Amino acid sequence: QVQLVESGGGLVQAGGSLRLSCAASGRTFSSYGMGWFRQAPGKEREFVAAISWSGGSTYYADSVKGRFTISRDNAKNTVYLQMNSLKPEDTAVYYCAARKVGADEYDYWGQGTQVTVSS
Numbered sequence: 001q002v003q004l005v006e007s008g009g010g011l012v013q014a015g016g017s018l019r020l021s022c023a024a025s026g027r028t029f030s031s032y033g034m035g036w037f038r039q040a041p042g043k044e045r046e047f048v049a050a051i052s053w054s055g056g057s058t059y060y061a062d063s064v065k066g067r068f069t070i071s072r073d074n075a076k077n078t079v080y081l082q083m084n085s086l087k088p089e090d091t092a093v094y095y096c097a098a099r100k101v102g103a104d105e106y107d108y109w110g111q112g113t114q115v116t117v118s119s
Helices: none
Strands: 004-007 010-013 018-024 032-039 046-051 058-060 068-073 078-083 092-100 113-118
Touching (some): 018 032, 018 113, 032 068, 046 068, 046 078, 058 068, 078 092
Parallel strands (some): 010 113
Antiparallel strands (some): 018 078, 032 046
8 A cells, every 4th residue: 555645735926836745655665656647627637747666767748848847766755746837727736646567557646735826
């Protein structure tokens, strides 16, 4: 079992930055690929970014590429999402998720943290 707790959300003006953190419980954090997803009101949840278990590979949605950076610190059981040049359309609840290495689906999800970008 992996428990995930996100933090770092808040209200920011367009063009500003936020860094989200996701702290994971358990001793096998490095066995999981991690991802960030978001869901805006009235919209489906969408993929934002992902990182491999080692941190050696990262993936981004086109909408955030060049503005967001995903990273992880396996010693701290934490994954981060640095968000720069934020836009009002980035407003959403952001969720982190964990996927066991080799699995197709994300099995564990956090409770989400709200990010609101004002224009």
